[in-house]
Amino acid sequence: MVLIYVKSGEWISSCGDQWSFLADKTRGGRMVTLETTTLLKQLKIIVCEDYGVDHMLVNAEFSYEMVNQRGNPPIIISNDRQVSNFVSYTKKSSSTTLFVTLSATGAKEKERVNIDLNKEPFDSSNFEDEEVPETNQGDFAIPSKESTHKMKNHVATDGFGDAGLRSENNGSIDFVKKDQIFRSKRVLKETMEIWAMKNNYDYIVLKSTRKWWYIRCKDKLCNWTLHAECLDGFTYFMINKWVGIHSCAPSKKRKFEKTASARTVGKLIQHRFDDANDGPKANDIIQFMRLEHNCEITYWQAWEVREHAIAAARGIPNESYAKIPKYLQMIKETNPGTHTHYETTEDGRFMYLFMSFGQSVRGFYNAMRRVIVVDGTFLKNKYKGVLLVATAVDGNSNLYPIAFGVVDSETEVSWEWFLRQLKVVIADSKDLAFVSDRAASIAKALGTVYPRMEVHRFTDGVYTTATWRTVYAESINPIAVPKVDWNVPVEVKLAKVLPPEARKSSGRPVKRRYETVEDKIRSSQE
Structure with a gap:
């Protein structure tokens, strides 16, 4: 199921x-x-x-x-x-x-449907320049009906494919054409950055608004230019002016770092980063850009590219917080009986999060001892924080998770909030016991939220510095004299201990083809 x-x-x-x-x-x-x-x-x-x-x-x-x-x-x-x-x-x-x-019922089977600009696109938000959304296969260029017959052989599946980013030097037709339509301004900008990187040109932005995007070659005497306009009511951008031949001299070419951003290049190689430790290092990225794209980048630029590629592959932390409400809702719908809750500040900043799966709670009540261990550990991501957990121990002495929480720090307020959320699924009772370290904030929060629970200080006298020093006061002494100087009683000296009898292995005896170490030692002593 x-x-x-x-x-x-x-x-x-x-x-x-x-x-x-x-x-x-x-x-x-x-x-x-x-x-x-x-x-x-x-x-x-x-x-x-x-x-x-x-x-x-x-x-x-x-x-x-x-x-x-x-x-x-x-x-x-x-x-x-x-x-x-x-x-x-x-x-x-x-x-x-x-x-x-x-x-x-009775309707004819629909034929293949082409994208219609009268329908709202999937990504209806108009991205700002500083946003870093994901780039999907279907994001890139969709030709208009008027120019389909001119461009249908030059539509790239994505902005990073080599199929439309061919160089002028080899006589191929460029990907960018007049009347070309892109799903968003972001996609258009990334396409032009990669085009400039591959052809080793640089450009400057003359105008950049939600409605217009104008660029031209950095050389003022060059005729290369592009004008794009946002279609009314949509996020699509269409190129309405395009002069794709550079009239500037090759000596006017600029370095790549002034055009293609580290974010854009990072998306070129993000498929190589399944894990941050397995992906290419900065020197590997320098070599990749040199061989694959004929571009020279510095070590610092390669490091930034790597950071953006890892962020694109893993997901950007600040965008993940926006998914919390939907994620918790889907968790509750998928797992009946699950309790989730989160809190934010007055200006919408994240504060606390709690999650307890219904399956874990039911398993605790059905087959677990009423002993819960609570503790916290530090998070090492960009926004820090502390992960709070409540666990039990099953019959096989394995840890059994009951609840998780994310808070800003281990304080009395945060522990009290976490325990109050835990109380929603684990009710207060006299047969319930909690185990924790000697943190004062946990003890105060437990006394407030679970007043019926009896407090037993079994380990308070154990986890102290004085007790620790007492336990390790004595050390194990090594034998200080060599073997020939050992002074032992006569009965100990005369005692003999023989090795156990060797067991003959079953089957046909194996002929010894070489002399073993034991044989060499025995022959030298005879």
């Missing part, structure tokens, strides 16, 4: 054969429970029931996409065997989403 997130909408594809799913905002998403034995007919009934529609009156087409195959055509589920395959795949990849397209 596996929990699966279901999203309603329809698939669309651009002229570059990049597929993406346009979600129906009015229907939203649902969570369903499926097994490998679930039939396609049962799946349709379950999903239609959750969406509040009659399964007899609608057609439901189910599909999904592979985690590492974003942008490719979706996999359609059309029979019971494919439902079983999907559930088995979901067990291995928990981030898989089931897509469903609902249509009225």
